Amino acid sequence: MPRPALRAPTLLRGEPLVDRSPPETRTSRRRLRACHECDWVVALPPLHAGEKAECPRCGHTLASRHHRPAQRSLALALAALVSLALAVSFPFISFSIGGFGNRIDLTQTATTLIGFQQPLVAIAVILTIGVLPAVYLVSVIWLQAGLLRGAPLPASRGIARSLSHLHPWMMADVFIIGALVSLIKIAGMAEVGLGISFWAFCIFALLLLLTTQSLDADWMWFSLAGEPLAPEGSQTGESAAPQGLAGCATCGLVNRLDADGHGRCRRCNESLHARLPNSLQRTWALLAAAAVMYLPANLYPIMTTTSLGSSSPSTIIGGIVELIEMGSWPVAMVIFVASVIVPVGKLLALAWLCLVAPRANKHFALSRTRLFRLTEFIGRWSMVDIFVVAILVALIRAGNLMSIAPGPAALAFGAMVVSTMLAAMTFDPRLMWDTPLPREAGLTQGSPP
Ligand SMILES: [Zn+2]
Ligand SMILES: [Zn+2]
Structure with a gap:
């Protein structure tokens, strides 16, 4: 079937697409x-x-x-890219204990994990905090620059389409919380210093958030x-x-x-x-995978701390108990919510939505849609614990005096977070609004009365 010709917006070639009247x-x-x-x-x-x-x-x-919109997104994306460049060029955090010290760059939070045979976790960390946001920002700059000069640059449509797919996997803001939790965890045991990169990264995370909010997809696609x-x-x-x-x-x-x-x-x-194909089956399969991975994520240690020659492995729950014993109630609560309440709550909520979706009911559709939005929103915050492990493993390296190694639970927990995020993406919320067949239609389609 030939593609119907697009009706071009009423504009002249070479004229900026941005300051004209809205669509x-x-x-x-x-x-x-x-x-x-x-x-x-x-x-x-x-x-x-x-x-x-x-x-x-x-x-x-x-x-x-x-x-x-174009000037706004372009300015924010450029500023965010500059702050990301600053964040990877300077020291991130430093620590010292008993004369031993260590100072890390942002990228070392990922590269150190490779040395501990955790390449998948390392890839997840570097993608979510640096690579994907950088790709996103360059794409935004490319698109908006094309619109400002009056003719979209090559590949603009493909790039604009990929932006919405990149969006959920950027986790710079979650990484900041992970860094703060790590700092509070070690603040009592060692001296900690924040580098220029830490502040640059905070600004980057804020600008990235503002850039994603500044994009007006409706306006952008009309202009393109x-x-x-x-x-x-x-x-x-x-x-x-x-x-x-x-x-x-x-x-x-x-x-x-x-x-x-x-x-x-x-x-x-x-x-x-019309509806995502096999939406419920796919969501169930991903939820089952996430539930299976939740067991090793909690049974195995997420990290092993070596202090003065003796090593002590700690699980996610063990880490929370330790924090409470240290008196760090607020941090313990953050980790408890991010690592226990959010993943379990998200699993249960999505499973329940899958159960009730085939019996759509217009009285409950709105509250169920709100629950679905909540699960979509909170899912990525579970990554806090993975980022804490990545930062501590890279930073705390003073041999037998004090060092931290990642445990097998880190991979299992990361895989669980990714599975539940994918499960939320494969779930089609429109199913919850489908009016069930009227009784008469059900009778004619089903067995005769
Ligand atoms: Zn479209
Ligand atoms: Zn609607």
């Missing part, structure tokens, strides 16, 4: 969106800077408009590729799937699906499904 004023048609969380089809209202459009049924944000016509006969105020439509999760455009309920977005080429 609503450049097109006479209604711009339809199908909510990504509840599948409700709505028409976007005209938005002014500082406003956002929410789904009237579930409250999911459909679009948010910023003042000068215009707004193709909504499929004929699309009705607002109804679910998209029964009309044979689906909203694109990446660019928002409403597309018609083929007879099997699949298709590709006409604007960004993202694959589309």
Whole structure:
């Protein structure tokens, strides 16, 4: 089937795409969106800077408009990239005990783990705190620079599509909490110093957060590729799937699906499904994998501390008990919430949502969607303990006097966090809003009465 031609936005080549009036004023048609969380089809209202459009049924944000979006994202992304460069160029943290001392760079928090035969954990650490954020920021700069100069740079659509997939795996903010917990853990035993890199990294984490919030996907995709016509006969105020439509999760455009309920977005080429294929089975499988990995994560030591020649392994729970005995109640609570409450709560919540999803009920759909949003939001914070291990292992290296080695639980726990994050991604929240077949339809489709 030939791709329908995109209707180009009314702009001249070479003219900056950024300071023109917003999408609503450049097109006479209604711009339809199908909510990504509840599948409700709505028409976007005209938005002014500082406003956002929410789904009237579930409250999911459909679009948010910023003042000068391209300049804003470009400036934030450049500043974040500079602070990341500073953060990897200077010493991160130092410690000294009894005349022995050690000073580490940011990258050593990952590279030291390789020396302890933990390459997978090392890769997870370096990807989540440095590599993926750097790729994300360079992509944002590339996209916005193209829009500012008036013609998108090469590969802009592919890059814009990958941004939303990178987003959940960037964990600079979680790493900061991990660094603070590590500092409090060792502050009583040794002298700790914060390097320039630590402060640069804090600024980087903040700027990265602001950059992700500054991106206005609706505006960006309109500027990149215009707004193709909504499929004929699309009705607002109804679910998209029964009309044979689906909203694109990446660019928002409403597309018609083929007879099997699949298709590709006409604007960004993202694959589309009426409902994610085998969503519940996949989520169950990933939850089962996470539950299996939770056992070794708690039974084996997460790190082994050697102090004055004697080594003592400690599990996640053991570490929390130790902290309480040291009197560090607040830190013990942080680790307890991040390493016990959040992963177990997320497992149980997702399992429950999988159980009730086939019996969708419009009275509970909103509260269930809120629970799902919570599990999606909190999942990554479990990585705190992995970052604490990475920092302590790299930093505390004073031979027999005091040193820390990672334990086998670190890999199991990291794998569990990743599995539960993937489980939340494969779960399709739209299932919770699907109205069950009316009794009459159920009777005609099922066994005769
Ligand atoms: Zn919705
Ligand atoms: Zn799309």
